[in-house]
Structures are given as C-alpha cells and as structure tokens.
Amino acid sequence: MSDHLEKCAVCGALIDEEDLFCANCGTEAPHREGQTVDKSTTSTLSFDCQGCGASMSYSAQEGTLRCPFCGSEKLIKKVDHKTIAPEAAIAFAIKRDQAERLMRSELKKGFWRPGDLSDAAIIEKMTPVYVPFWVFQAQVFSNWTADTSELPFGAAGEWRPVSGQHRAEYQGLLVGASGALTPHETDAVGPFHLSEAVQPQTIDFDSFTVEDFNVSRKYARPYARSGLEALERQACDAKFVPPRSRNVKVNLRVQDMSSEPMLLPIWIMAYRYKDKVFRFLINGQTGKTFGQAPVSYAKLGVAVAVAVGVGLAVVAAMALCAGIAGR
Structure with missing residues (x-):
C-alpha cells in the first residue's frame, strides 16, 4: 500500500490512492487530480461462492446456479455493487462441442493416465467464463551480468564474467x-491474441458468466514486474550472452508502466472420473488446453515392479561377478 491514504467518507476505512472502491463498504473512492481512474460498472446478478471464494456475475441463461470454478452450489447473492469495467474483451471462438472434443483428445495423451480416461x-x-486480466505495457532499462566459459586464448580459469546494458x-x-x-492456471492457458480484442459493448455479457476483478491494479503490478524481469532475462540471454553461460541476471528499471483491464474467454470444465472431480481449462480463443488428470496406479505399480526387478537383477549380477572374481 502506498503512503497516500485517506478515509472512506461512509465507513471511515482507509483507502489507498489506487483503490477504485472502499474495500470495506464498496463506496466509490474520490477522484484524485492527475490520477488515471478505472471506469466502473454496476454488477448485477452477482454471487459469491462459499466453496472457492470466486465472485461473479452469473449468466441469465443458466438454470441451476453452480460455481463454474469448483462446482459448488453454495452461492450467496450479493447486492448490486460497483466493479471495474473492462476496457476491452475477446469474444469466444471455441464452441461448446469443440471444447468437449479438445478436452477428450487431451485426456487421451500421457502414458501415466488411465487408458479409459x-x-x-x-x-x-x-x-464459458469471461475471466478478468490486467494487460501491462512498459519500457525497461537493464544492466545484465553472466558468467561464460568462452575464454580468450591462453586465459586461465573455467569461467569469466560478462556484462552489458x-x-x-x-x-x-x-x-x-x-x-x-x-496464477499458474491463468498463465498456462495463454497466450491470447490481444490484437483481436474488441470494445466490451459489442459482446453480450448477459449470456455468459463474468468474473469480477478480484486482484486490483496495485497488487497486479508486482506480478507484472516479475514477468518483465523474466522476459528481459530471456532477451538478454538470447541476444548477448554466449551459448555456454550461467548465472544470467538482470537489474531492471521499469519506466512508463501502464495497464488496462480486459476480459478474456476461458472454458471452465469440471469432469468426474470414478469418484473424483477434476478441473479442466480451455482458452476460448485459441483452444489451448490445461487441466488436471488422474494417475493410473496400475501403470505406476507395473513401472515400480519393473524398476525393482531390474535393480535386483543388477545386484544379483554384481554379486555373481564378485563371487567368480573371488575364486
């Protein structure tokens, strides 16, 4: 939290300079001069899930209310409240039957999965859920360092330092x-083709489940900085650092960081195998998949038995060789 705090005019709770609403009572924060303020919208038909804590505006077309993230039916109706309005969104390109085919095709892969999965x-x-994301842009300046084993002719040692900007x-x-x-799940279903984003008013959000922004911009910034550092490390490694190197590090200075709120399409699926439920995600734009799957204990048992058998055979062979050598 920043050093610039003030109290909510309604409940007296502290409000950070980047807060759009009071976290305690939901009152809209006053606009500060020179500060970029996210647009807001009123969230209706909104529910909190007691199972996983998700907060979402539910599709008016849904029958039984059930959380798409965990499957719980313990949903509590919330009063209409202000929430961050997206500045852009990407429409679903993957239809329901396509999503199911993609999931079943993916479940066939992997040696350790049950054969009938x-x-x-x-x-x-x-x-189909519109999941909230922050989309960041920034300029960076970095000082990078690394160790390389490429040494000048006649030099002593195994490694030498290299550096640059x-x-x-x-x-x-x-x-x-x-x-x-x-974060692992939202990273795994990416990337999205952001050039295909459209204005939010062109999408009928009433036909979908829309999750509220649960991570504010100020808390998303540290994750964005970590992402920028990883990208810059990869860029410096690929562009400057010799092939045989180690300890690639970057000291990063971020400039002109900005971001916009965006809703991105993700199919969230819950499937049951025997007596257990697993979650499966599909990128609603590209069809990229990511999900949980059970392990075949039968295959695992066979692999362990084979490994133990091979180990015993090796020990027996070594003992036999030692006996022969001792005669």
Whole structure:
C-alpha cells in the first residue's frame, strides 16, 4: 500500500490512492487530480461462492446456479455493487462441442493416465467464463551480468564474467485478476491474441458468466514486474550472452508502466472420473488446453515392479561377478 491514504467518507476505512472502491463498504473512492481512474460498472446478478471464494456475475441463461470454478452450489447473492469495467474483451471462438472434443483428445495423451480416461470422463459442468486480466505495457532499462566459459586464448580459469546494458519495450503482458484461478492456471492457458480484442459493448455479457476483478491494479503490478524481469532475462540471454553461460541476471528499471483491464474467454470444465472431480481449462480463443488428470496406479505399480526387478537383477549380477572374481 502506498503512503497516500485517506478515509472512506461512509465507513471511515482507509483507502489507498489506487483503490477504485472502499474495500470495506464498496463506496466509490474520490477522484484524485492527475490520477488515471478505472471506469466502473454496476454488477448485477452477482454471487459469491462459499466453496472457492470466486465472485461473479452469473449468466441469465443458466438454470441451476453452480460455481463454474469448483462446482459448488453454495452461492450467496450479493447486492448490486460497483466493479471495474473492462476496457476491452475477446469474444469466444471455441464452441461448446469443440471444447468437449479438445478436452477428450487431451485426456487421451500421457502414458501415466488411465487408458479409459477420455471415454469414462463424465462432464459435470461446462461453462464459458469471461475471466478478468490486467494487460501491462512498459519500457525497461537493464544492466545484465553472466558468467561464460568462452575464454580468450591462453586465459586461465573455467569461467569469466560478462556484462552489458539493454533497453526494450514490452506490450501485452497478462496478469490474471481472478479470485478462483491460480496464477499458474491463468498463465498456462495463454497466450491470447490481444490484437483481436474488441470494445466490451459489442459482446453480450448477459449470456455468459463474468468474473469480477478480484486482484486490483496495485497488487497486479508486482506480478507484472516479475514477468518483465523474466522476459528481459530471456532477451538478454538470447541476444548477448554466449551459448555456454550461467548465472544470467538482470537489474531492471521499469519506466512508463501502464495497464488496462480486459476480459478474456476461458472454458471452465469440471469432469468426474470414478469418484473424483477434476478441473479442466480451455482458452476460448485459441483452444489451448490445461487441466488436471488422474494417475493410473496400475501403470505406476507395473513401472515400480519393473524398476525393482531390474535393480535386483543388477545386484544379483554384481554379486555373481564378485563371487567368480573371488575364486
């Protein structure tokens, strides 16, 4: 939290300079001169899930209310409230039947998965959800260092230090603002083609489940900085550092960082295999998949038995060789 704080005029809670609303009572924060303020919208048909904590505006077309993230039916209706309005969104390109085919095709892959997983998996819930993201842009300046084993002729030692400077500009860095999906999950379904984003008013959000922004801009910034550091390290490594190197590090200075709130399409699916439920995600624009899957304990048991058998055979062979050598 920054040093610039003031009290909410309604409940007296402290409000940070980057807060759009009071975290305690939801009152809209006053506008500060010179500060970029996110636009807001009124969230209706909004629910909190007691199972996973997700906060979402539910599709008016849904029958039974059930959380798309965890499958819980323990949803609490919220009063209409202000929430961050997206500045852009990407429409769903993957249809329901395509999403199911993609999931079953993916479940066939992987040696350690049960052989009947794709056919036996029962889809319990399949929901197209607009998930909130922050899209960051920034200019960076870095001092990089590394060790390389490429030494001048006649030099002693195995490694020598190298260093340099680099400037770059990065755009389209995504930081998930979901309260239910983990950063690993939101990273795994990317990337999205952000050039295809459209104005939010062109999408009928009433036909979809829309998750509220649960990660504010100020809390997304540290994740964005970590992402920028990783991108800059990769860029310096590829452009400047010799092939045989180690300890590549960058000291980063971020300039002109900005971001915009965006809603991105993700199919969230819950499938049951035997007595356990697993979550599966599909990028609603590109079809990229990511999800949980069970392990075949039968295959694992066979592999362990084979490994133990091979180990015993090796020990027996070594003992036999030692016995022969001792005669």
